[in-house]
Amino acid sequence: MAEGEEPMVVDGGSGDRSEWQGRWDHVRKFLERTGPFTHPDFEASTESLQFLLDTCKILVIGAGGLGCELLKDLALSGFRHIHVVDMDTIDVSNLNRQFLFRPKDVGRPKAEVAADFVNDRVPGCSVVPHFKKIQDLDETFYRQFHIVVCGLDSVIARRWMNGMLLSLLIYEDGVLDPSSIIPLIDGGTEGFKGNARVILPGMTACIDCTLELYPPQINFPMCTIASMPRLPEHCVEYVRMLLWPKEKPFGDGVVLDGDDPKHIQWVYQKSLERAAEFNITGVTYRLTQGVVKRIIPAVASTNAVIAAACATEVFKIATSAYVPLNNYLVFNDVDGLYTYTFEAERKENCSACSQVPQDMQFTPSAKLQEVLDYLTENASLQMKSPAITTTLDGKNKTLYLQTVASIEERTRPNLSKTLKELGLVDGQELAVADVTTPQTVLFKLKFIS
């Protein structure tokens, strides 16, 4: 709470808990009354409200467009022990819809400002912020929550979160211990489209089971950008990817900052020149910024709707009030108001949740590069920069790793060597690490002729 500001507590509070008569009446009706449509496990009781208020711990991932709505929805539904993780700081362009933030908050961490706002506004609510990447937190952290709800803007982060909750599952003699399951509720929006899904790790379809549902991300081929541009976007990408590193307009080692108007202005001017060469029209400042920052248009109402659907599911699962969504909801309000609900199926050999060892088939004369391409291009794997290690002669050997420059340089020659040359045999186990999963994925190499 900033100095000299009035606390945003509603009048009439009494006692430590700031409860007032009838505060939770709306919620109580669903916890204390029996009904014909409740979950089979539901038991009407006055204790459920106490569980909600005192014990239930919810983790919200993301404090942006969806995150702000989620925090509000959960706090106003009776959840009081909420943690929120977000690695970003507030940008002025967030203010039109991320309503927990004000102009004075620009530059501050989203998680912290969001937590402050909700804690002030909702008496008794305790939101704990974490200004971190989800990858900076570990098993011990994630294990403490009853339910995790995501309002993320990246498929990679979703897959990581999915993998983390899968790694917490306990199997006894091959049987899943249900108490180790932490439900994951995932919401996503893009313009007027959105989806909400309920994932019970180990039991229902996970993020990776339905990876093909995500639209492929638009990355223009290099040859188009370098020599055959057709669209204004190609011109901007040319400047961003080829011209900037070459001309270093703001000095050595200065990275292109999409939020720096001077940088964008430079990219814009150069893009215009590039476009003029090829008679391409349509390069504007706005388009330039959109391409550099990979901006996807956001609509406040879609975020409100999807977050609401997610929060409803958190409530249902936390209280057994009703049967949860089974398991995927799609929303679109471009033409009318449309929703579609279906049950996404588990993939039998899902690389994340099936526990089925992943087979890879290659000829012994195939080059390691082909293995790398398979890991990144296969629609069900879609890895970003996989690191491949294996055991040779009893020792752990890194075959290729991209993310550390010195190791990349050292292992690069391996890419053009054949699997046989590298000493790999039929049945060889390859351990692959990637930003899309917190756990290493094991692959079994099968040689074919």
Add this chain to the structure above:
Amino acid sequence: MEKKDHSHTPWIIVVARYLEKWYNENNSQLPKNYKEKEAFRQLLREGILKNENGGLEDEENFEEAIKNVNTALNPTKISSGTQDIFNAEQCENITSQSSSFWVMAHGVRDFVQNEGNGNLPVRGSIPDMIADSDKFIKLQNVYRDKAMRDAAVVSKHVEMLLQSVGKTPESISEQEIKLFCKNAAFLRVVRCRSLADEYSVDTFNKDEITSCMDSPDSEMVLYLMLRSVDRFYQQHSRYPGVYNYQVEEDINKLKLCVNSLLQEYSLNVNVKDDYIHEFCRYGAAEPHTVAAFLGGSAAQEAIKIITHQFVPFNNTFLYNAMSQTSATFQL
């Protein structure tokens, strides 16, 4: 043709060229069914350049052409939305009171019936496709130029219409006409009925309600329940089941309201007791998350109407948070 040119010719041109060949051998008829389209795809495949070893060169533009055969070779039809607009009375009878929308619609219709030969003015944009810059820009310009010429013709029609009702040509700007032509295939008119029409025993939509209620768990039952709860409030000046002690006894009272509703509208449908119980259980509760879902939806509908962009729903939207399903009914 040099290999580079061959592989970087936009797929639209590739299809057009091979269509010429096909017309020659097929009486100028488009491939009509799966078999013929497959034969056409085969023609395209045979057009892919071969390398020295007899294998196929990597010609992505030909791959695109093959992929697009299904949609590109369908005869162009005017969408039903636009057709309805052309057939509407407001389009037919232009007066000095007519809005610019209807004047332009009539103008486009005139174009379709004359210079357009049954087709709408060309939109002017093309999707991205594999091509070298020069060919792509040239192709793009062909479409852009035709669109401009078509829009100019429509403008002439619109001008004549305006003059015929005593208005100046400047009443509708070039920009408006261009935008209208560009989106001619996506025009929609949404007419929503009034609440009075929806509620009147003489004009309510009996068929829609009855047919939906063939499935007794259709969202339509929620509509009937909400109407019944309104009746309850009218009779008892309160909502059912607000206090715990009321829940049981209100079930019967609410059931009477349901029955009187169905009787008044001569609706021979079955409303399951479970729903009557559930609505008493609700006790007029307004869970925040359910309100937020509807609030967000309603807000966007208001924005659509204010900005004249995107299409509002027509006219009743029901959301069931228990099953996370919804339905739109035209009542």
